[in-house]
Amino acid sequence: MLNSILLVLATVMLAIVLWRSFALKANNQDDLTDLEETGIKAQLKAVQDKLDQEKSTKDQLLGEKARAEKEYNQLTGDLRSLGRERDTLQKQVAKFQTDEEGQKTAFDQQVVKLDQSRQSLEDEKARIRQEDQDRRKLAEEQRDRLWNDHEGRVIKLLSDLCGMPEYAFALYDKDCLPKEIPSKFKPDTVIEFLGQFIVFDAKASRSDNFQNYIKTQVVATVEKINNHPAIYQNVFFVVPTEGISELSTTRFYEQGYNFFVISPEALAPILAGLKKITTYEFAEQMDPQERENIIGTMAELGYHISFRNAADIVLAQGGVRALEKLDKLEGNLRESIEERIGKIEERQPKTLSPADLKRIIAGGSKGQQKEIIKLVSPKALVGEDAFEAVANTSGGTDGSERP
Numbered sequence: 150m151l152n153s154i155l156l157v158l159a160t161v162m163l164a165i166v167l168w169r170s171f172a173l174k175a176n177n178q179d180d181l182t183d184l185e186e187t188g189i190k191a192q193l194k195a196v197q198d199k200l201d202q203e204k205s206t207k208d209q210l211l212g213e214k215a216r217a218e219k220e221y222n223q224l225t226g227d228l229r230s231l232g233r234e235r236d237t238l239q240k241q242v243a244k245f246q247t248d249e250e251g252q253k254t255a256f257d258q259q260v261v262k263l264d265q266s267r268q269s270l271e272d273e274k275a276r277i278r279q280e281d282q283d284r285r286k287l288a289e290e291q292r293d294r295l296w297n298d299h300e301g302r303v304i305k306l307l308s309d310l311c312g313m314p315e316y317a318f319a320l321y322d323k324d325c326l327p328k329e330i331p332s333k334f335k336p337d338t339v340i341e342f343l344g345q346f347i348v349f350d351a352k353a354s355r356s357d358n359f360q361n362y363i364k365t366q367v368v369a370t371v372e373k374i375n376n377h378p379a380i381y382q383n384v385f386f387v388v389p390t391e392g393i394s395e396l397s398t399t400r401f402y403e404q405g406y407n408f409f410v411i412s413p414e415a416l417a418p419i420l421a422g423l424k425k426i427t428t429y430e431f432a433e434q435m436d437p438q439e440r441e442n443i444i445g446t447m448a449e450l451g452y453h454i455s456f457r458n459a460a461d462i463v464l465a466q467g468g469v470r471a472l473e474k475l476d477k478l479e480g481n482l483r484e485s486i487e488e489r490i491g492k493i494e495e496r497q498p499k500t501l502s503p504a505d506l507k508r509i510i511a512g513g514s515k516g517q518q519k520e521i522i523k524l525v526s527p528k529a530l531v532g533e534d535a536f537e538a539v540a541n542t543s544g545g546t547d548g549s550e551r552p
Contacts, residue, residue, distance in 0.1 A: 162196050293355065300337055303351040303387045306413055307338050316420045318342070329379040334370075342423055343440075345381040349416070352386045359395045363388075363410060371403045383444055385419070385451075386410045399452055407448070415451035422447030 304322055311320040319341040321327055330339065330346065339346040350370070354362040363386065374380045382405060390412040393399065399410040411419070426443055475486065 299353040299389050300351040303413060304338055306416060307349055310417055310420055311340060316424050331377050334373040342381060346379055347381045348384045350386055352388050359392055360397055367401045367403050367408050371406055383407045383448060387413060409448045409452060411451045415454045418454055419447055419451040
């Protein structure tokens, strides 16, 4: 477009110059002077220079146009490439957004499940805590009820035992103590024994440290007795059978007095031993130390009975807990175990042979000791009876029996 304009302008100017030249020649050809011809040539040269300048400008513009077109084409290619990248990135963003939404949905679901699981766990913990609290509360109520009635049961048991002909001890409770008892000392019961009084004091406490409670009671009782000659030097604390298992020490010595912690089940054997002492005709003349040895032996017997009773109770409680765990097993597994137990009971019933019990009891302490030795001593696989049987049934080469 620019080239056409320049060409038209040049043509027009050339035409004007030629027209003027011809007009001048026609009107006054003779009057032309060298000066006018020189002016015309100058104008032509100026037009030519202008034309050359315009051509140079044109060439420059054409070069710039080529560069611009090249840049345009490059930018267009870059734009297409960027468009493709944009489309790819948009797809990736859309995919990321979809994945993020899916992950967020899954995360929200996991959070809900976690909250539900946490709530279920808290509910289960609360249920277990409540069951434990209820179980402890029930056990404490049973223990409180048992221990609250302990004193009355001990007094009644001693009263019943002392009223039996085989014991026949004079019993005094805290409401009618003999005048020989110090006024500051109020034991639950005392029995008269060879001119003195043996103390049987019921002890029970809700303290968490039952051992410390007993130690405190020993010291307090000695202070109340205050070496009074009417009080026998062996004192018995009667505690509930369940309390024996909580004590690591059941025998104490304080300021010349022996204290024995026993269960109610030990009262009858102790009274029987004391009664045996009183039946001796020479009891009054018996050496005090010998009599003390007998009393100590009876106390040891009572302690052993109490300890054995407590051990049986603890073992029984352990067995009950084991059976409770068995009841909590899965149904099929529990049924299989119970079925196997039933078969064992049918094949090997657990019974105590009356004949064996009678034989062992009749053997006394020596016979029982022999039975214990049989359990711990090695035993030959073939007994002497077998050798005798072989000897009796086998003969020599002459047909006679071997000796």
